[in-house]
Amino acid sequence: MLFLGFSEIAGEVIEREVKNFDSRIIDFFTSNSSDFLDDFFTTITELGSVWFLAALTIIISGIFFIKNKDKLNILFLIISVAGGGLLIKLLKNIFKRERPSIIPEIDAIGYSFPSGHAMGSIIFYGFLIYLVIKSKFSKKFKWIFSIIFTITFILIGTSRIYLGAHFPSDVIAGQLSGAFWLIICIVSLEWIKWHIRHNIRPVDNIRKIFK
Numbered sequence: 001m002l003f004l005g006f007s008e009i010a011g012e013v014i015e016r017e018v019k020n021f022d023s024r025i026i027d028f029f030t031s032n033s034s035d036f037l038d039d040f041f042t043t044i045t046e047l048g049s050v051w052f053l054a055a056l057t058i059i060i061s062g063i064f065f066i067k068n069k070d071k072l073n074i075l076f077l078i079i080s081v082a083g084g085g086l087l088i089k090l091l092k093n094i095f096k097r098e099r100p101s102i103i104p105e106i107d108a109i110g111y112s113f114p115s116g117h118a119m120g121s122i123i124f125y126g127f128l129i130y131l132v133i134k135s136k137f138s139k140k141f142k143w144i145f146s147i148i149f150t151i152t153f154i155l156i157g158t159s160r161i162y163l164g165a166h167f168p169s170d171v172i173a174g175q176l177s178g179a180f181w182l183i184i185c186i187v188s189l190e191w192i193k194w195h196i197r198h199n200i201r202p203v204d205n206i207r208k209i210f211k
Helices: 002-014 019-031 035-048 050-066 071-095 116-134 139-162 168-197 204-209
Strands: none
Touching: 019 139, 019 168, 035 050, 035 116, 035 139, 050 071, 050 116, 071 116, 071 168, 116 139, 116 168, 139 168
16 A cells, blocks of 8 residues: 555656646645744754664664673664665656755755655654563553654654655655655564464574574
């Protein structure tokens, strides 16, 4: 479903059939802009920047490593974020859609489709949701942080539209492709963990590496 949704939007972008859809949403944000929202979304958008997500990935990976937590989680956090970064570069260079505006101050440079902030944030914060759900924390704690992380990546996507860095279709496509890649990473991680738990070849060598 996610892949089909992305493909549908990508096809409409190529055929320039999303102009009216994008324009209506952009007009809504433009007519409801304010100084407060300008400052709010300028701050929020940084939570999805490449450097911010990369720094958090390194910090979280370091904490997991020091505390001798599941090293497979560390590996797949890095794979999901780094792989997502490579995927977004590939997609941008395939579609080569120009941005609605170039704003270096908020990383609004380069090609527009799909949104790197939207894709990167749903991958990173989505993986954090996975880690929280799989943790031993209380159900209440899991719900609270899952909701917080979900709101965060939704607001990051919204900020890219509000600030004029992306078309709405860029953001939706970024979220769909990011969710698709995230699911691939999580399913792969769970598949490996299942084999390790059941001591099934051929991944028993992986178990030895990550003990």
